[in-house]
Amino acid sequence: MATPDPILSLPPGLEAAKSEVLPPLINIKPINWFFDLNRAMSLWPVTFGLACCAIEMMSVSMARFDMARFGAEVFRPSIRQADLMMVTGTVTRKLAPTVVRLYEQMPAPKYVMACGNCAISGGPFKFEGQYGVVEGVDQLLPVDVYVPGCPPRPEAILEGLFFIQEKLTSRRWWPKPQELPPDPAPAAKGKK
Amino acid sequence: MTEIEKLIQRFKQAGAYVISNHNFKKEGLTVSAVIDASQLKTLAKDLYRQGYSLLDLSTLEVKEGFLLTYHFDKFEKPGRIALRVLLEGPGPIAPSLYEIFQGAEWHERESHDFFGVKFAGNPNLIPLLLPDDFQAPPPLRKNPESLTSLAALKLFGSYEILSSRWETIINSKVENIS
Ligand code: SF4
Numbered sequence: 001m002a003t004p005d006p007i008l009s010l011p012p013g014l015e016a017a018k019s020e021v022l023p024p025l026i027n028i029k030p031i032n033w034f035f036d037l038n039r040a041m042s043l044w045p046v047t048f049g050l051a052c053c054a055i056e057m058m059s060v061s062m063a064r065f066d067m068a069r070f071g072a073e074v075f076r077p078s079i080r081q082a083d084l085m086m087v088t089g090t091v092t093r094k095l096a097p098t099v100v101r102l103y104e105q106m107p108a109p110k111y112v113m114a115c116g117n118c119a120i121s122g123g124p125f126k127f128e129g130q131y132g133v134v135e136g137v138d139q140l141l142p143v144d145v146y147v148p149g150c151p152p153r154p155e156a157i158l159e160g161l162f163f164i165q166e167k168l169t170s171r172r173w174w175p176k177p178q179e180l181p182p183d184p185a186p187a188a189k190g191k192k
Numbered sequence: 193m194t195e196i197e198k199l200i201q202r203f204k205q206a207g208a209y210v211i212s213n214h215n216f217k218k219e220g221l222t223v224s225a226v227i228d229a230s231q232l233k234t235l236a237k238d239l240y241r242q243g244y245s246l247l248d249l250s251t252l253e254v255k256e257g258f259l260l261t262y263h264f265d266k267f268e269k270p271g272r273i274a275l276r277v278l279l280e281g282p283g284p285i286a287p288s289l290y291e292i293f294q295g296a297e298w299h300e301r302e303s304h305d306f307f308g309v310k311f312a313g314n315p316n317l318i319p320l321l322l323p324d325d326f327q328a329p330p331p332l333r334k335n336p337e338s339l340t341s342l343a344a345l346k347l348f349g350s351y352e353i354l355s356s357r358w359e360t361i362i363n364s365k366v367e368n369i370s
Contacts, residue, residue: 013325094323131331132322 051089
């Protein structure tokens with residue numbers, strides 16, 4: 001798990017999450033691998049959206065993109081039953097203590113996905129003299145995967161989920177999406 | 193006498209400083225009046241009795257002080273009106289409309305958050321949008337040199353001025369429009 005970056009300074013009055021994840025009691029590699037595989041295939045996200053990016057999180061769990069295909073369909077209304085926190089949106093200073101508290105209430109093993117530019121770095125709200133936004137949720141919580149975009153496409157959020165699964169089991173389980181055919185060169189277009 | 197005329201008469205009775213008629217189609221307002229802060233509560237109560245509801249409270253920092261604008265409207269038919277109050281001098285304080293329109297409490301808390309305007313009678317003047325432990329001065333306060341004067345804002349459609357103080361404010365020369 002990534003540790004919060006000490007170089008970035010938190011706004012006064014805020015504290016980063018303190019809880020740490022202990023190593024497993026029974027530390028036998030094949031057993032751990034088996035449990036991790038099971039975990040990876042049923043990551044339960046928490047129903048938790050902070051701003052506009054949450055719309056994409058809803059979309060990714062609905063029929064068209066259907067996150068359920070990859071085991072992450074059960075959105076839990078209680079953080080105590082979840083193991084994936086998708087920070088979708090702007091972390092404001094007002095809400096930051098609550099986000100930290102929610103993270104600390106989550107039972108380990110726990111994973112954090114920073115969805116969208118706001119959660120990664122403050123996004124469009126990062127400017128000189130801003131007073132209301134935490135510039136990056138990684139100042140508060142250890143983040144496992146960053147999904148950039150404003151907002152990220154649902155496919156990108158799925159990729160983020162695959163990264164967490166890969167992190168747990170050290171392999172990618174799903175086929176790589178097909179690349180789009182390259183755009184015809186502008187010159188060739190003109191000739192027609 | 194139409195309803196609007198009645199309102200204007202009521203504003204005059206309450207010692208309004210400026211009364212303006214607006215073009216509703218263009219400006220979204222029918223009448224606006226600049227009144228004294230001490231008259232705010234009685235006028236708001238009157239409007240409440242006539243079926244008006246409070247839409248919003250906006251605060252604007254200008255050279256002369258803080259201009260609070262209260263918008264009122266009716267649900268039955270269009271006809272938005274505005275009451276404006278200018279708070280001059282340091283430590284701006286206005287009466288709270290909480291007892292008449294309970295929703296005003298939040299609008300006032302927002303104003304207090306961002307401009308430091310105090311509202312006498314608001315039972316819960318704690319930060320609404322800013323964190324509870326916010327230390328810095330109110331974030332939307334401008335630096336005094338960059339403020340515009342009220343005259344530059346062209347707020348008052350076709351107006352009638354009833355106070356000499358406001359005559360000077362509105363007719364003062366506009367130096368900087370940035
Ligand atoms: S990254 Fe963009 S879409 Fe996402 S919460 Fe921020 S502003 Fe909204």
